[in-house]
Amino acid sequence: MTTFSLNLGSVKARHEDAVDAPALPRSPVQARQLSKRFGANTILDNLDLEIRAGEFVALLGRSGSGKTTLLRALAGLDRISSGTLEVPQARAAVFQEPRLMPWKRAWRNVTLGLKIDHPRQRALAALEEVGLAHRENAWPATLSGGEAQRVALARALVREPQLLLLDEPFAALDALTRIRMHQLILSLWRQHRPSVLLVTHDVDEAVLLADRVLVLEQGRIAADIAITQQRPRSADAPRFQQVRAQLLQLLGVELDTPASAQPETPAAPAPIITPFNFSNFSI
Numbered sequence: 001m002t003t004f005s006l007n008l009g010s011v012k013a014r015h016e017d018a019v020d021a022p023a024l025p026r027s028p029v030q031a032r033q034l035s036k037r038f039g040a041n042t043i044l045d046n047l048d049l050e051i052r053a054g055e056f057v058a059l060l061g062r063s064g065s066g067k068t069t070l071l072r073a074l075a076g077l078d079r080i081s082s083g084t085l086e087v088p089q090a091r092a093a094v095f096q097e098p099r100l101m102p103w104k105r106a107w108r109n110v111t112l113g114l115k116i117d118h119p120r121q122r123a124l125a126a127l128e129e130v131g132l133a134h135r136e137n138a139w140p141a142t143l144s145g146g147e148a149q150r151v152a153l154a155r156a157l158v159r160e161p162q163l164l165l166l167d168e169p170f171a172a173l174d175a176l177t178r179i180r181m182h183q184l185i186l187s188l189w190r191q192h193r194p195s196v197l198l199v200t201h202d203v204d205e206a207v208l209l210a211d212r213v214l215v216l217e218q219g220r221i222a223a224d225i226a227i228t229q230q231r232p233r234s235a236d237a238p239r240f241q242q243v244r245a246q247l248l249q250l251l252g253v254e255l256d257t258p259a260s261a262q263p264e265t266p267a268a269p270a271p272i273i274t275p276f277n278f279s280n281f282s283i
C-alpha cells in the first residue's frame with residue numbers, strides 16, 4: 001500500500017509494500033454523517049463533506065444555515081454531536097473580525113501562543129508575505145481594517161496550516177480592500193497550497209475564488225458545484241453569470257429580469273432545479 005502525507009507543498013510518500021498502482025492521496029478533510037445539535041435544534045444533520053489536499057472550497061448558505069457551526073467544528077472549536085470528522089492537525093482560522101490582542105504589537109500577535117524558535121523572524125516572514133513587514137511593531141489600534149485582517153492572515157500562515165478556515169474574512173472590508181484581499185488570498189493559496197474552506201455570503205466571491213462551491217441547507221450540503229473556469233476569472237463571463245444565477249436561485253434569491261428582456265409570448269415553464277443535480281456541474 002502507498003500512503004501519502006502532505007506537508008505544505010512537500011508530498012512524502014511511504015511505500016509499505018511494493019505495489020505499482022499509484023494510490024490517491026487521502027483527502028485531509030473528511031466528515032461522515034456529521035451532526036451538531038444545540039439542545040433540541042439540529043443544525044448539522046448527518047452531513048458528509050470531503051475537501052481534497054490543496055483544494056479551495058467556498059461554502060454558501062442562508063443566514064442561520066450552520067456555516068459557522070460547520071467551520072467551528074472543523075477548527076476544533078466546538079465538539080460535534082455525532083458522526084466522524086477527520087481534519088489535519090495543522091489548521092488555522094481567520095474570522096470576520098481580526099481578533100488581535102490590543103496590548104501586543106503586530107508581530108507578537110502573529111506568533112501568539114506558539115512555542116517556536118526565532119518567533120520574531122518567523123512573524124516577520126509571515127508579515128512580509130501579507131505586505132506588512134513595515135508594520136511589525138504597530139499596535140493593533142493603529143492598523144486599518146484591511147491591515148488588521150492581514151495580520152490575522154499572517155497569524156494563520158505562520159502556523160503552516162494544511163487546512164485554512166476562513167469565516168467571512170473580507171465581509172467587513174471596503175470594496176477595494178476586498179478585491180486586494182482576494183488577490184492576496186489567491187496568491188498565498190497558490191504558494192502554500194493548503195486546503196481552504198471559505199465561508200461567505202458573497203456569491204461572486206465564492207465563484208471568483210473557489211475550485212468548488214457548496215451550498216449548505218437544512219444541515220446538509222445541498223449543492224456541490226465545481227468551478228473549472230481558469231483564474232483570474234471575470235464576473236462578466238457568461239458562464240460565471242450562469243453559475244452565479246444558479247447559486248442565487250439555490251439561495252432563494254429571485255433575480256428580476258429587465259423588462260426589455262421579457263419575451264412577448266409566454267415563456268416555457270422554468271426548469272425545476274433540484275439541488276443535487278448540480279453535483280459535479282462545472283463551468
Ligand SMILES: Nc1ncnc2c1ncn2[C@@H]1O[C@H](COP(=O)(O)OP(=O)(O)OP(=O)(O)O)[C@@H](O)[C@H]1O
Pocket residue numbers: 038043061062063064065066067068069070
Ligand atoms: N452556541 C450556540 N448555542 C445555541 N445555538 C447556536 C449556537 N451557535 C449557533 N447556534 C444556532 O445555530 C444556527 C446556525 O448558526 P450559524 O452561526 O452556524 O449559521 P450561519 O449559517 O453561519 O449564519 P450567518 O450566515 O448568519 O452567519 C443558528 O440558528 C444559531 O442560532
